[in-house]
Amino acid sequence: MARYSGELMEAQEIKQMIECGLPGAHVEVRDFTGGGDHFEALVVSESFEGKGLVERHQAVYGALGDAMKARIHALTLKVMTPSQYQNRR
Numbered sequence: 001m002a003r004y005s006g007e008l009m010e011a012q013e014i015k016q017m018i019e020c021g022l023p024g025a026h027v028e029v030r031d032f033t034g035g036g037d038h039f040e041a042l043v044v045s046e047s048f049e050g051k052g053l054v055e056r057h058q059a060v061y062g063a064l065g066d067a068m069k070a071r072i073h074a075l076t077l078k079v080m081t082p083s084q085y086q087n088r089r
Helices: 011-021 053-064 082-088
Strands: 026-031 038-044 074-080
Touching: 011 026, 011 038, 011 053, 038 053, 038 082, 053 074, 074 082
Parallel strands: 038 074
Antiparallel strands: 026 038
8 A cells, every 4th residue: 555655735736737647628626624635626528538437537547647646645536528517517
């Protein structure tokens, strides 16, 4: 199991990493405890079309790379295609 290093992240940094890894994605990230280690992210991307939930999560984790192992203690994801996002509003 990966050890949590204690080096905190900010929501904006996570947002930028996801946007860089998934170009064109709409990303919203918030720190839901205020402690810099538990985050919630909404990611809307056309690249999710035809992919299951696990594949979508893997794409986001891939964009975050080592930060998922060392700097982010918990990340709750909501991953949607643009049409799913439109239909939920």
